[in-house]
Amino acid sequence: MSNISSVDIFICDLPTVRPHKLAMTTITSQAIVVGVIKDNDGLTGISEVATIGGASYGESTVEAIKANIDNYITPHLIGQNPVYFSRIMDTVAKSVRGNFFAKSLIETALIDLAAKQREVPAYELFGGKIHDSLPLAWTLASGDTKRDIEEAKEMLHQKRHNIFKLKIGSGDPDTNVRHVGEIIKAVGDESRITVDINQAWDEYTALKQIKALEEMGVSMIEQPLPTWNYEGMARLTERFDVSILADEAATSLHDTYRIIKERAGDAIALKPAKHGGILETKKIAGIAEAAGFGLYGGTMIESTLGNAIAASVYSTISEFKFGTEIFGPLLYKDKLTLEDIEVKDFEIQIPDDVGFGVTLDQEKLAHYKR
Ligand code: MUC
Ligand code: MG
Numbered sequence: 001m002s003n004i005s006s007v008d009i010f011i012c013d014l015p016t017v018r019p020h021k022l023a024m025t026t027i028t029s030q031a032i033v034v035g036v037i038k039d040n041d042g043l044t045g046i047s048e049v050a051t052i053g054g055a056s057y058g059e060s061t062v063e064a065i066k067a068n069i070d071n072y073i074t075p076h077l078i079g080q081n082p083v084y085f086s087r088i089m090d091t092v093a094k095s096v097r098g099n100f101f102a103k104s105l106i107e108t109a110l111i112d113l114a115a116k117q118r119e120v121p122a123y124e125l126f127g128g129k130i131h132d133s134l135p136l137a138w139t140l141a142s143g144d145t146k147r148d149i150e151e152a153k154e155m156l157h158q159k160r161h162n163i164f165k166l167k168i169g170s171g172d173p174d175t176n177v178r179h180v181g182e183i184i185k186a187v188g189d190e191s192r193i194t195v196d197i198n199q200a201w202d203e204y205t206a207l208k209q210i211k212a213l214e215e216m217g218v219s220m221i222e223q224p225l226p227t228w229n230y231e232g233m234a235r236l237t238e239r240f241d242v243s244i245l246a247d248e249a250a251t252s253l254h255d256t257y258r259i260i261k262e263r264a265g266d267a268i269a270l271k272p273a274k275h276g277g278i279l280e281t282k283k284i285a286g287i288a289e290a291a292g293f294g295l296y297g298g299t300m301i302e303s304t305l306g307n308a309i310a311a312s313v314y315s316t317i318s319e320f321k322f323g324t325e326i327f328g329p330l331l332y333k334d335k336l337t338l339e340d341i342e343v344k345d346f347e348i349q350i351p352d353d354v355g356f357g358v359t360l361d362q363e364k365l366a367h368y369k370r
Helices: 064-075 082-095 100-117 122-126 145-157 173-187 203-216 232-240 253-261 278-290 304-314 362-368
Strands: 003-023 027-037 044-051 133-135 138-140 163-167 190-197 220-222 243-246 267-270 292-296 346-351
Touching: 003 064, 003 100, 003 362, 027 100, 044 064, 044 203, 044 304, 064 100, 082 100, 100 122, 100 278, 122 278, 122 292, 122 304, 133 243, 138 145, 145 163, 163 362, 173 190, 173 203, 203 232, 220 346, 232 243, 232 253, 243 292, 253 278, 253 304, 267 278, 278 292, 278 304
Parallel strands: 138 163, 163 190, 190 220, 220 243, 243 267, 267 292
Antiparallel strands: 003 027, 027 044, 133 346
């Protein structure tokens, strides 16, 4: 097996098919980072992480990811054997604190390279797949109720999605909850509805609005309170029957352990980038499972490459009580890989090709990189 000869990090901007409105930002173009690691035999491992709204969603920005990899992580990689990705990441962890997105980008490129050296799908390096396909939610977030309803009906018609997540953190809570009611009235019989507040409410707003959402039949409430409010999340979890999902708050293994211990939620949104890679994602899935927490296969809205990485690790996890939302590629006007994602009967199909099953389109990379 051949050792690592180079590490290259590219920042790209990909335009979306429509504005995607969250509490803290509206996405019209997504900043993503692509990692390319080569070995001495000329094989290439590739990976992607996506960030949302500069530094408004989370602490990791694309510029910081690139700078910290180039300066502090790459020196640990050159000359190493990628098959020992676990040992390499253990060494990196001892000298680089935090930087979960950067670590995820590197670890997954190492895994892609190691899998290509062995000519196996990447999931064979962390347990093998359990699922051939997984339920796939779509986020209705155009900012317009009528447009959201039309979009939902079209997705149902195409058998693309029958789980819809509504972004309701921006603007007046009463108006937003009425918007949820209208969508449930229009498509609630054929679909399951969840909401994501992206930390925007205080506890008093949450008490009033979650009661109304629960009565409407919403099946999951995602990150209603700011990340720091563990106690408030625990009180909401205790009070309501509807599931309270920790997303932005559930980042590192240690933060997630605290959520589980304090019951500051009863479900966890997994995302390889926010946890620092696939190995950490599997550990988090394990502690959540041990505590009886439900799992959700989350997304940072990656394009085809990052999405294939999430699909690969989620395929090895036994149960997603709330399904997955790895729809990212469907929100973009274009892609950086030769392959697209495949959706059949409301489920994303897990790619089985070598590595993460995707190849970089060099022309597209050259076009979209900064
Ligand atoms: C989030 O907070 O869940 C994932 C799907 C979506 O629409 O937004 C992202 C971020
Ligand atoms: Mg969320």
